[in-house]
Amino acid sequence: MHGVALAASLVWASAHFWFLEQAKLLTDRLTELLKPEIERLGYEFVALEYVGSGANAVLRIFIDHESGISLEDCEKVSREVGAVLDVEDPIPGEYNLELSSPGLDRPLTEPAHFDRYRGERIKIRMQKGFVGRRRLTGLLTGFENDAVVIDVDGEEHKMPFANVEMARLAPDYDAELRRK
Secondary structure, three states, X not given: OXXXXXXXXXXXXXXXXXXXXXXXXXXXXXXXXXXXXXXXXXXXXXXXXXXXXXXXXXXXXXXXXXXXXXXXXXHHHHHHHHHHHHXXXXXXXXXXXXXXXXXXXXXXXXXXXXXXXXXXEEEEEEEEEEOOEEEEEEEEEEEEOOEEEEEEOOEEEEEEHHHEEEEXXXXXXHHHHHHO
């Protein structure tokens, strides 16, 4: 019985990693296709994510602009991005397209983002464990030598950017309420 369970686990793990690899290839292709178009329109391409499957699949694109993002900005970018997606057809099947501002907990996806938000509190999740953990929250102190530098409880950590799975600003909402 153990052999069957082990074989089933290996098949699941293999399928899981294949799916993750395909998802990464798709998001890389979508970024390559859409980022220049969004920037041509005068917006900052922050990130994109493709989640779900079938009729529940969602392509969510985060954009920003120095004057902020309005509903009209999202509509404008959605029309242009939709046209590119219709022509290139990189996503098999149905999906919903969503355009959004990055919000207060904006994703940090490029080295320049880490420099821009130096001094802010961030949450970071690593692909592989780092200092015995995969998730850390602390003060972003910079980006140097292809590493995100974060202060966690007074201890500085340099995490290789290539190992970052996800990073976001982590606003202290309670502090914001106390200021008001």
